[in-house]
Amino acid sequence: MKLTTMTKGFSKFVLRTSVALPLVLAPAVSVTVLEAVGVSAPFAQADAAEETRKVPAMRENVFKKLGKVQEAADAENWPAALQALREMESGADKYNAYERAQMYYFYGFVYYSMERYKDAINAYKKVLAQGVENIPVGVELNTLKTIAQLYFVTEDWSNALNYLNQWFSRADTIGAADYALRGQVYYQAGQEGKALADINKAVSMYESEGKVPKENWYGLQRYFYFEKNDYKKVTDILEKLVKHYPKGEYYKQLSGMYGELKREKDQLHMMEAAYIAGALEKEKELLNMAYLFMGNEMPYKGAKVIKKGLDEKKIERTSKNLETLAQAYQMAQELQKAIPQLEGAAKLSDKGELYSRLAGIYLDLDKNEQAVTMAKRALNKGSLKRPDQLYIVLGMAQANLKQYDDALETLKKALKDERSKKFAEQWISYVENEKKREEQLAI
Template sequence: MKLTTMTKGLSRFVLRTSVALPLVLAPAVSVTVLEAVGVSAPFAQAEAQSNQETRKVAAMSESVFKKLGAVQEAADAENWNGALQALRDMEAGASKYNAYERAQMYFFYGFVYYSLERYKDAINAYKKVLAQGVENIPVGVELNTLKTIAQLYFVMEDWNLALNYLNQWFSRAESVSATDYAMRGQVYYQAGQLDKALTDINKAVSMYESEGKVPKENWYGLQRYFYFEKNDYKKVTNILEKLVKHYPKGEYYKQLSGMYGELKRDQDQLHMMEAAYVGGALQKEKELLNMAYLFMGNDMPYKGAKVIKKGLDEKKIERTSKNLETLAQAYQMAQELQKAIPALEGAAKLSDKGELYSRLASIYLDLDKNELSVTMGKRALDKGGLKRPDQLYIVLGMAYANQKEYNEALKQLKKALKDERSRKFAEQWIAYVEKEKQREEQLAK
């Protein structure tokens, strides 16, 4: 029999972070819809697989055995229509069969209908197996049939009926595995019974861990989801640490970094996000900028600048005025003014305001590049939109004074007098420039 898997996507949820970029994570549930155990095997084999006490049932006649053999032969060849016809021929004389023989026939009906993806018909057939009376079928077959019906209802997304039959199986089974608890936990989740779902998933995880085995990735994923819904970020963090250890993926590194941010574990947040970056998990612009902001916020601005520069070069970060300004800011914080200038000039060209040119004028003044300071200042005034034009007038006045262009310097400084915030400083510079102008004039005579 072929195994069929069915993937169910849980609702996506956002892991909030203490920085600009929310991280998104989405747990996926993958379950085996029908298990091979007891479904395609003859009843005798299913009984042998059970640890339950054996149940004495009626014998099968040779004629019924041969007819079922024909069904099995057609099924092995995946000739489902042939198998169905053989079963219908059998069913015509079903009144002559004992309960055990009829149960066998309906069992094969269920298997064939399942193989044809006629799930409702498969469920009805398996129910007829149970309807023959549990005293007339082996214990192992009864249990496997209950579980199969539950799984088929899961496929049909009838969660309540799936739980009904699954809980019957749980109440009768002598041995319940971690996988069984995980399966029921997933059904509880789909039925909206989250507390019961969490209990079962926790049971599955603890059973595996107590045996020294690594729980399945999707079990951890469900745990993580449930605890996040409960706002239990410490538990979420603990689970993500296990996921990073046993199933290292970039998404888990990012999510764990976000949880460290929630818990104010700033250094852990930085290190985990850096691990994601080094591993190539950060590819989107917001993720890369978020990495840069984390570096800048943790007194590592040059690393932040390198992240942005690489992102720009690889065209993963758009060359906008804002992004170039951030790059320049990172370089400035790292005392790398020569590298900051090209980035800031690029940002200024793309900006619709003169603010960045005003900053460039100030930087060039500090570097004693007075002509460039004046050039940038003029561009700033041409673009306009300045928050503090008075400060730019002072920068221009100082740059002109350094070039001994005293009249132009005084002209700019007097404009700064109009703003109360700069008046005192402007007056001091005006007094200085006037003295320098007089001194130069006297020397010229």
């Protein structure tokens, strides 16, 4: 069994099949309360410090109509809100640009709430079409970002980037979440270099403030560096994921990365952590855990993993798996536990090789009758790699049982193979002498 190749390809499979997809962010829109003293509406999201534009005033009749829309929106009665907006729009030619912008902003929110995203995009574009000089700076920025996010929702990556980059070029304050959002859009657009730069920026901004970055930010980082074959970076990121977002999948992935970096002890410890966490459920994963223990001179732990997997029916009771369990017990010097497992494996095998091994084990334990039985079963099944060696074992067991004639007949068959000829001749001489001695004693 080649323990050095047991985890080959493991980390690649895990990482390529578990990349965290970007999270879709809800558009930055919300309906606010229309207060008795004036209009809040969506424009209340604007930062007062940014209000450097003098926008047209809102008249009382328009305010009342928006109040009707607000009332329906508060009740989440979207058809009623839409109807109220349509009634407003019928007289839109009498409104000033600011009033129309307010109306279309509400339109955008209602359409968004109804999941009519394309209509929402068109409505928000009409907000901008009223002229940026007629709307607050904060609302202009918020509308640009909202359109970008809606294009993200509809998987129009090109337009999402267009509007998001417009927002980046105008915004005074750009947060980590903004870089993360754009990084996700770049990722979806296939621009992985720019995506990585933005995700790295988002992560570094959070970490510099002593905050823990979002799990999916780390996930994208990990994916990009893995694609660049930068396993050291992938390992660093996975160590953070294990620390801040401990999950069995991350333990397994980190174990795989330690394997790629030839950090065998760390690989074993992290895989054991995954096992303890109950993250190893599949047969291959459990066997891989056992092989790691066996390869790191902890065969009894490996045997326990396989035995538990067999008992829980997570590992199939095949000849190969039982043989591996027997091998683990043998490596742990637990021959009494190894024998029944090897016998079970031998019964399931269509070859005599395992019975041949059992014959040798029984001979070493001075259980000659069992050695003879196993050797004969091996010969009956056939397909032996070294039948000459088995003849030697069988002949020795027969000799120990004082079955001298049978032993001589068996050992002579071993003479046919040059590799065993010398040893067979020595045993033949020994058996002949013992036979003569026994015969003389009987006189």
